[in-house]
Amino acid sequence: MNAPRSFTPKTFRPEDDGPDRPARGLDEEALRQQSTIYREGMLDGKTLLVSGAGSGMGKAAALLAARLGANVAICGRDPDKLQSTVDLVRDEVGTDVLAVPTNIRDPEAIETLIGTVHDHFGGLDTLVNNAGGQFPQDAIDFSRKGWLAVIDTNLNGTWWMMQEAAKRWRADGKPGNIVNIVANVERGMPQAAHTCAARAGVIYLSKTLATEWAQWNIRVNCIGPGVIETEGFRMYPEEALARFHKANPMKMRGNAWDVAEAIAYLASPAARFINGDLIIMDGGQAQWGVIWPAGIPDYFREDGAA
């Protein structure tokens, strides 16, 4: 029998970044160079609110939406990260992004956020719930605070955003569109059980709301990314990162732009009949491999899992 696996929480924290933990994913220069399959002006006159848009997929989605003509509002906790997205879009596209620092765990702050977006742009067409995250750890060792932090962010935070946006759409008699970024949870997520529970909750919440809210012309869909290399990867030990891409049969990592293009599709008129669905973007991982974000335990090494 394996000895209990110990875990030092401080080890993988983003603030521990240093020269030995390099930046991950598409940097701003790479983002600027991405091309898109979509036509110019595809999102003209549309307003998108993207949470967690100070980095990673949210930043890419904000840039692409702005490039396609949308009004873009963003939120996240760290104002400096949000400002980096504002600056990138202004420099690259020439438009102003509305940045509203907001913790999605705070429902009152979300009420203010949704109101601010409506006041500024005169409405909201697509809400992208991308903010979220977790830390890698064997479930048996989760602290109570850690469990609650992940559930509160990924499940409750996403719900507060959805409910507040929908209340406003119903009151205004306007159609709405929600895209929730979740994860690939079909076969569970070892060493990420907290986020697996939260994301599974969001997926089935979304399917339920897609029915309940159809009467107000509000669509709700999810995107389930697999291994997408972003700044968020700094949270994981090198040992795990070295194996992440081996968990899908294509043996590759996706990038933030892949997800941004899927978000743009769901925000476009081409997706008007898609409701209650989950788009998995994982190179086939769901059918095959397993990610061990805290490192593969001895018990699973011998049988060659993933």
Ligand SMILES: CCC/C=C/C(=O)SCCNC(=O)CCNC(=O)[C@H](O)C(C)(C)COP(=O)([O-])OP(=O)([O-])OC[C@H]1O[C@@H](n2cnc3c(N)ncnc32)[C@H](O)[C@@H]1OP(=O)([O-])[O-]
């Ligand atoms: C899965 C593979 C594929 C997925 C990839 C991605 O999603 S990539 C994108 C991923 N991007 C991200 O994931 C980025 C966003 N992630 C986050 O912001 C955090 O991981 C969060 C979701 C826990 C929020 O936390 P927060 O704002 O509340 O900040 P806080 O720091 O105060 O933590 C609260 C408590 O959680 C606990 N705890 C925290 N860390 C660890 C740890 N390493 N170890 C153990 N426990 C840990 C601890 O109990 C802590 O309290 P303490 O002991 O300090 O008093």
Ligand SMILES: NC(=O)C1=CN([C@@H]2O[C@H](COP(=O)(O)OP(=O)(O)OC[C@H]3O[C@@H](n4cnc5c(N)ncnc54)[C@H](OP(=O)(O)O)[C@@H]3O)[C@@H](O)[C@H]2O)C=CC1
């Ligand atoms: N990269 C991957 O392989 C995968 C990622 N995902 C999920 O996709 C989403 C985007 O991830 P990715 O771009 O990779 O990672 P990042 O860590 O770069 O982005 C997550 C963003 O969420 C924001 N955020 C976190 N907590 C809160 C909060 N309480 N309130 C407001 N904003 C918050 C963070 O900003 P700030 O710290 O400023 O608040 C950050 O900008 C996340 O939900 C992630 O868990 C799912 C599957 C795989």
